[in-house]
Amino acid sequence: MRRCVITVGDLGEFGVINRITGRLPQGAAVMLGPGDDAAIVRVPDGRVVVSTDLLLEGRHFRRDWSSGYDVGRKAAAQNLADVAAMGAVPTSIVVGLGIPADLPLTWLDTLTDGFRDECAEVGASVAGGDVTRCDMVVIGVTALGDLGGRAPVKRSGARPGQVVAVSGRLGHAAAGWALLEAGAPLDSSALQQAVAAHRRPRPPYAAGPQAAELGASAMLDVSDGLVQDLGHIAEASGVRVELDPQALAVGEPVAVAAKELGADPLEWVLTGGEDHALAAVFPAEVRLPPSWQVVGRVVEGEGIAVYGREIGRPGWDHFR
Known part of the structure; x- marks a missing residue:
């Protein structure tokens, strides 16, 4: 019996827009949401933190590996994490969607729900966006945030004598990607957790504003690998960053995945991206809470050095 699948092409452009916006409640920061030519978002601080990212099907995600809900949460998370990395609190996102006409409506619904639920983690909203027809799924997300009177924490503030600390998990998403790429059997909870981390990151959003309050002088979102991203801080600040690999935690999912694939788990921790942990530089005298671990x-x-290790490929580069 042939199964009937309703697609976005069956609804048409404005039907799709209405379907998306009908699933998106608006938070207190949004004064005017979807429906007009542009949204209006409150800016209590008087400054707006803005970040944008593009995700392409087949490069950043695969529909046979990730559900629409996973992709929605991941797309929102990587932008919200950038806002948090400036020491700001995310307020809203706007989304541009390119989708095929034969995309099932159920996939679009779960994608929308993923955007909504990831934003709910930080009290933000999906304030608007655009949709067009495309041969594959293309997602552009722009996130907005509020500094709340704090100075932005840029990459250029690191100074000699300070310490480097990390909040959030590292290497999990890289381990999950490697398992999927290898077609490994996911026959333990640890392996399943690693794959879940690839599909849906868990950025430590609250740690960004917390770091700003603690006096962090430099910070960024670890999206392309700890070594490569800390290299950006070193370059922007004109300093050298030295990492102690013994101080880096290797989570159980990473260790189990490495054993399964015969890989080096610390390599994923040092160079794996897409966990969206936060890395920050603090004055040495600052007493850090348990959410932050000093690693260098x-x-x-x-430049950047890792004690006792040679790093070949420091992280992800789209054009390498």
Whole structure:
């Protein structure tokens, strides 16, 4: 018996828009949501933190590996994490969607729900966006945030004598991707957790504003690998960052996945991206809460070094 699947092409452009917006409640920061030429979002601080990212089907996600809900949460998370990395609190996102006409409506619904639920983690809203026809799924997300009177925490503030700390998990998403790529059997909860981390990151959103309050002088979202991303802080600040691999936690899912695939788990921790942990630089005298783990230091010089290890490929580069 042939199964009837309702697609976005059956609804048409404005039917699709109405279906999406009907699933999106608006928070207190949104003064005017979907329905007009543009949204209006409150900016209590007087400054707006803005970040944008693009996700392409087949490069950033695969529909046979991830559900629409997973993709929605991931797309929102990587932008909301960038806002948090500036020390700001996310307020809203706007989404541009390119989708095929034969995309099932159920996939679109779960994608929308993923956007909504990830935003709900930080009290943000999906304030608007655009939709067009495309041969594959293309997602553009722009996130907005409020600094709440705090100074932005940029990449250029690291100084010799300070310490480097990380909040959030590292290596999990890379381990999950490697398992999926290898077609490994997911016959333990640890392996399933690693794959879940690839499908849906868990950024430590609250740690961004917390770091700003604690006096962090530099910070960023670890999206392309800890070594590569800390290299950006080193370059922007004109300093050298030295990492202690013994201080880096290797989570159980990473360790089990590495054993399954015969890989080095610390390599994923150092160079794997898409966990969207936060890495920050603090004055050495600051007493850090348990949510932050010191993993290195800042010294005179340039570049980045990892004690006792040679790092070949430091992280992800779209054009490498």
